[in-house]
Amino acid sequence: MEQIIANGLYLGAQYALIALGLTLIFSLMNVLNFAHGQMYVFGGFVTYTVVVQLGLPFIVGLFASAVVLAIMGAAIEKFLFAPVVRRSKRDESTMLLAAGVAFFLDAVILLFFGEKQRGVPKIVNGVLNLDMRIIMPYDRILIGVLAILLIVAFIAFMNYSRTGRAMRALAQDKMAAQLMGVNVSRYSMIGFALGAMLAGLVGGLLVTITGVNLGMGGPTSVKAFLMIMIGGAGVISGAIAGGFILGMMESVGLTVLSAYGDITYLVIFASLMVFLAVRPQGLMGKPWG
Amino acid sequence: MTKILSVENVELYYDHIYALKGVSIDVAEGETVALIGANGAGKSSILRAITGLRPIKSGQINYEGQRLDGTSAAEVVRKGISMVPEGRRAFPLMSVKDNLLMGAFTRTDKAEIEQTLENVLTRFPRLRERYNQQANTMSGGEQQMMVIGRALMAKPKLLLLDEPSLGIAPKLVQDIARAIVAISRDEKVSILLVEQNSRMALSISNRAYALSTGSIALSGNSKDLMNDDRIKAAYLGGEL
Ligand SMILES: Nc1ncnc2c1ncn2[C@@H]1O[C@H](COP(=O)(O)OP(=O)(O)OP(=O)(O)O)[C@@H](O)[C@H]1O
Ligand SMILES: [Mg+2]
Secondary structure, three states, X not given: OHHHHHHHHHHHHHHHHHHHHHHHHHXXXXXXXXXXXXXXXXXXXXXXXXXXXOOOXXXXXXXXXXXXXXHHHHHHHHHHHHHHHHHOOOHHHHHHHHHHHHHHHHHHHHHHHOOOOEOOOOOOOOEEEEOOOEEEEHHHHHHXXXXXXXXXXXXXXXXXXXXXXXXXXXXXXXXXXXXXOOOHHHHHHHHHHHHHHHHHHHHHHHOOOOOEOHHHHHHHXXXXXXHHHHHOOOOHHHHHHHHHHHHHHHHHHHHHHHHHOOOHHHHHHHHHHXXXXXXXXXXXXXXXX | OOEEEEEEEEEEEEOOEEEEEEEXXXXXXXXXXXXXXOOOOOHHHHHHHHHXXXXXXXXXXXXXXEEOOOOOHHHHHHOOEEEEOOOOOOOOOOEHHHHHHHHOOOOOOHHHHHHHHHHHHHHOHHHXXXXXXXXXXXXXXXXXXXXXXXXXXXXXXXXXXXXXXXXXXXXXXHHHXXXXXXXXXXXXXXXXXXXXXXXXXXXXXXXXXXXXXXXXXXXXXXXXXXXXXXXXXXXXXXXX
């Protein structure tokens, strides 16, 4: 039991970070970023390159993932999404664009990093063993704690910084935000960069545990969408709730359901359908809080 | 008196709707000017043109002797023009505090922002009581005070108010009217007040314009307009 909760928390923290980035982009620009999973994979490969190929410390790799993905996010917003949002009033346009970006990033990843599964050697050794009730390698604990710290930092940033406040304002009332002097295009770009950066950071964190490979992008995007559908799109608390709930469900599923074969996600999808039929707006509902 | 704002022959379209058909108005420094008119007359459109939320088709807008039209909304507020939009447009999920701080978004000096915040909270004690309350849980009147406070947080030289009495309990309308008078008296700010509550608007303004389907129908001293038969018939009859 304790073991399941510990695994769920560890996984949930990673998931929540991914969902936060996705929901931030959605709430600011009404864009469903189907390329979010690819951004995560890209972040993993950047850390891999810096740590394994260049031989630099893990923290440098993580930092590099954040910077590279933030720049990539800013560029994708400025040169792809912003022009489309300006010209087209239909949501489908940005959805198609996001799907296109996902395929494009898959190709870029294949080109730069190849199709092999890549990982980073353990950053700390040893295993925590609490009376055989919780057994957890120290590196997982470290990565989990880092993810939780990042979540806390993100929330503090959104709530207490001038930039964070401006992004919340933009998400809640675009016209009023403009009247306060918020430059919509600049802050949309910052928001997109921040969302991409979060995805990249999680990639950098998880590459040390599970590794990354080319095929993980799409499924990760799907999971991220699950989370924000569970929690409610466009809400910070919803993204966090959705992330931890999905993490917990996976953890439970892998332990309890594994006897019946690989049906965890089947059960998750089925229960999500029932849940959404009852509460289509998710737990917390729209919009950004 | 020097003009702070002049709108000259402005035309404005929405797709195929011809909303402003060559409107000219001006506001002098320290003055409170009312803009009255029926539903759909184009009152809000004038404010949208001034704040850059909507481009104008022809004519020009000057502010402090400089061309203003063509400036983006985010830049207009940096020049000293704040607007309280129609329907209040509070940030619904933010606290009163964060709403007010958003008003000071363009300012950087922490100590001065703190000073203005203190002034606003003193002007609207209700906001101090509700300081950490989420905006969408407050009454319409409280929210209206909050968004007026939010606009003042930018320390504007020109304040644009779009129907501050809309959807507010009659007793509170008086409070809002008093607040506008007090703001005009205490702050170095010119006010352009859009209202459908013509009686209130005329009683607290120096001059007024009456707008009718996209053109100025009448203008003059507010006191005189209050007694003008045409105004009485068109805008004051039956009301209140
Ligand atoms: N976004 C828009 N798209 C199309 N037409 C619009 C839009 N906004 C306003 N209009 C039209 O332009 C005209 C002027 O509208 P405006 O909002 O300026 O009127 P108003 O005097 O402020 O009215 P009210 O008292 O109802 O607020 C109206 O005919 C209105 O229907
Ligand atoms: Mg109006």
